[in-house]
Amino acid sequence: MSSYTSPPATGRSSEPPIDQPYYGAPIGAAVKRFFAKYATFSGRASRSEYWWWTLVVIIVSIVLNVLSLALGGSGIGQGDTSSMTAGATVITVIASLWTLATIIPTLALAWRRLHDTNRSGAWYLLVLIPLIGSIILIVWFASAAKPEGQRFDR
Template sequence: MRFYILAWQKYADFAGRTSREEFWMFMLFHLLLTLLCIGLDIAWRNASVFDLLYSAVTLLPLLAITVRRLHDIERSGWWCLVFLLPIFGPLLLLYWLTLEGPVATERSAG
């Protein structure tokens, strides 16, 4: 929960870095909330209202944390656009997001 709140505190911050742990803990909590929204949509027979609202609200924080995670592995944030390539793009991005970043003493200031 701490990582989820931290991501919301930096919801539009595209500078800096996000550790692998911070990113994946955020994604886990995000997945759980997405599943909850889908469950509410099914239970209340809404046409994905909760899921669509939650997805719209979390789009900017998801993009920001992904860009910061790419910075942590020494990649430009623009590489998140690789997701738009069919099949290969999302797999490459997933691979990069699982990589461990350099040790703090080896990092550049960027």
């Protein structure tokens, strides 16, 4: 198992193979790899791959909520939907489709991120424990890669 590549001290000149984590990935590469590994639960994901995608999700959610509010809605997932305007309804449908399209790959990315820290992806089920589970997962997602995590590579 000598194929482990530790995170580089400086930038890389080329992108690693898709089945390996991309340490120090720029946002574009992280998003591209997210969709390329759409439902891949095996392997590993670097911190940068995970956190860039998390930032994209947060930005998209904020934009959709602002658009919904600007078009007369009450925000995505908020309040009474019976009085929403047509524009706000369209934004809500787009937000729902976005969520459906990205939920499985987001779970797969979290699973692979846990693998990079040498933990089974099943630890993601800690999210079911209110507050404490999420805090533990955030700490693990932010932790450094461990060489032992390569056991999850195929």
